[in-house]
Amino acid sequence: MMNIPIFELERVQSLFENTVDFNLTESGFHPYTLNELLTTEQIGELTNTVLGYGQTNGSIPLRKRISDMYNGANEESVLVTNGSSEANFIACHTLLEKGDEVVMMVPNYMQIWGIAEEMGCVPKAFHLREENQWKPDISELKTLVGPKTKMIALCNPNNPTGYTLTAEEMQEIVAIAKGVDAWVYCDEVYRGAELNGKTIESFMGMYDKVMVNGGLSKAYALPGLRLGWLVGPEELIADTWAYHDYTSITAGVMSHFIGEIALRPEKRLEILTRNRTMLNQNLKAVKAWLDHYGDLFEYTEPKGGGMLFIKYNLDINSTELAEWLRTEKSVFILAGDCYGMDKHFRIGIGERKEYILKGLERIKEALKERFDL
Known part of the structure; x- marks a missing residue:
């Protein structure tokens, strides 16, 4: 069953x-x-790629590119995964245990809710309010967190509303998490797809108990690469690598190669x-x-x-x-x-x-x- x-x-x-x-x-x-994304020379390099496993937590050049996008991060702060969906799965299994409470922003991409239930955790919803242009109900969040709260799970920019948290809202959420010693886990896969052209700040670097995910499937229009990542404290990322060894082991070596090119600043x-x-x-x-x-x-x-x-x-x-x-x-x-x-x-x-x-x-x-x- x-x-x-x-x-x-x-x-x-x-x-x-x-x-x-x-x-x-x-x-x-x-x-x-691939023809739109890569130069003729890069396609030639790709065709000469040795189809081995590569480095299972992500190639060093790719992890360096990813870490450059986050405050206080380096390549040891990054785990490369098969899409951000695997990143979510690994994050939950690294951070949560049976009986923990997860307070989750709703509406949301509901994968974490399902994983939390499967793990025997207790998910609780705090809401973005439609009647208030989808602003988060911070007062509701305050009432839901407590001693059993292990994670506050967010999605910013939000799926499906497209709402982006203000700097003040982010700071309030971090303060609430600190008050109960909970992790802030934020799905940031749409970071980079802002209509005003200004990339929003990541939660990474705002608090020592923050982990975020990202990937190339959404804002970067490269879903076929199945390339995602987790960014967080180095010791925690080392733990996520251990779970990654039990899931997919590694993302594809060609995805590592193409992803590093896609994340070069000009590209x-x-x-x-x-x-x-x-x-x-x-x-x-x-x-x-x-x-x-x-x-x-x-x-x-x-x-x-x-x-x-x-x-x-x-x-x-x-x-x-x-x-x-x-x-x-x-x-x-x-x-x-x-x-x-x-x-x-x-x-x-x-x-x-x-x-x-x-x-x-x-x-x-x-x-x-x-x-x-």
Whole structure:
């Protein structure tokens, strides 16, 4: 009998994202090809790469590139993983024990919630408040932490709302964690995908009990590399490497090679600028489409990330709505039920604009046919 809950968000995407004409659930950016990303010389180097294991915690050049993006970090502060999902799994198994309490920002990418439950931990939710433009309820967080709180789990920029914490909010959260000697663990995989073009500060360096994750799948538009990482205190990262030996052992040696190139300062800026430009252009176009319907749709503009989280005023459950659009119009949106928030849905805004608009045109047809809108 399986003791871990089905991860509904990932399962539903895996089942359907490749079987529709228009997949609007993609949470990152339209991916690069190797020819777009690399020079001819670099492709030549890649083809001469020896396909061994490499260094299992990540090549030294790659870990140095990653550590350069964080205050007070060096290559020994970094573990390279197979995507940020493995990073989350390893972090939970390193930091948590049965009976520990985890206070988690909600809505959120719910992987950590499921892992915590499987481990016999007690997850508790503190909320970003929609009625307050998705600002965190800091007073609620204060009431939830206590002697058993081992981790405060965050996602910044947030999936799915696109909210980014202010410096003051980050400091308040750190102070609350310090008060109960809890770890701050932050999923920062969307760091670098800010609409205003200014990369937000990491939690790394704000407190001695901070660990963060990152990766190349979202803000960097390189999900096929399956390259993620953990950054934290050196002794703790040494412990995470021990868990990594029991999971995937290592990320691929070619991913190490390509990832190091992607994180070189000039190339990194080129990638992030390309993606932020797409994000701003697409958000403008999607907002115009939504606003055409008046008060049918409500949303708070994201500050970062690759998606828009939308509230709708129709008498239909979000899973039913998503299923109906998928089967009738071959267009796929992510139901708010995946976040425990009915009457909402998420669409990705990091794809090619013409692709998104064609998908929205299918939704327009469907709304007219079923609701006469």
